[in-house]
Amino acid sequence: MRLIVALPEISPYLYPSVAQNHLRRMLEDRIEFGKLKDLVKPTSPTLLVSAVDVLSGKFRVFRNAEVSVEAILASAAVPNLFRAVHIGEGVYWDGLFSQNPPIRDFVAGQITSDKKPDEIWVVQINPERRKREPRATVDILDRRNELAGNLSLNQEVGFIETINGLLDYLPKNRYKTIKIQRIGLLRNLDAASKLDRSPSFIRELMAHGEEQADNFLRELP
Secondary structure (H helix, E strand, O other): OOOOOOOOOHHHHOOOOOHHHHHHHHHHHHHHHHHHHHHHOOOOOOOOEEEEEEEEEEEEEEEEHOHHHHHHHHHOOOOOOOOOOEEEOOEEEEEEOOOOOHHHHHHHOOHHHHOEEEEEEEEEEOOHHHHHHHHHHHHHHHHHHHHHHHHHHHHHHHHHHHHHHHHHHHHOOOOOOOOEEEEEOOOOOOOOHHHHOOOOHHHHHHHHHHHHOOOOOOOOO
C-alpha cells in the first residue's frame, strides 16, 4: 500500500510550470492538432473533452475538431498541481468540478433517435463503496475526492435515466431508451496510487483493465 501522496503545499503559480509544459510538448509531439478540422467527418467517432471556467463556474465541452492542446491541458488542470489554462476569455480547470464525464453532451447534439447510441459504456475508476470507515487524513481526503467524482458521474447518468423514464411522453423520432453500462475498477487503491508512474504498476493496471473488459464483454447479451 502506498500510504502518502506528495502534493505541493504552495500555489502552482509560485514555481515554474515544468510539468504542464512537458505535457504540452508530449501532446504536440504525438498529435497534429492543426489537422483535426480536416480529419473530422460527420461519421467520425465523438470525442468530448470537458473543463470548467474558474471565474464563471460554467462547464464547457470541447467536441471533436474543437479539441486543442489547450483543451486537453485544461481538462488535466488539477488546481493544486497545475495552473489554470486560458482559452479565449475563459480560465479553465479540470471538468471534475462541474460536469464530468459529459454524458448528456454525448447525446445532446443528435437530433433523431436513430443517431443516438443504444448503450453508453462508462469506465468508472472511482469506487462507489468502501468497506472501512476512512479515519486517517489521507484516507479521508481520498474518499472525499472519490465521492466528488462519483457525484458528477451519477448526475450525468441520472439525466439519461430520467429521459428513459419519460419516453412515453416524448416524441419517438427524437428520443429512445439508452442503456448505461459500467466497467468498474475492482482494485482497492489509495490516493498515492494516482501519481504512481512506475512501469510495473502501470502494467499491473493495464492487465487488470484487460481482465475487466474481457469479463464485461463475456456478460453482454
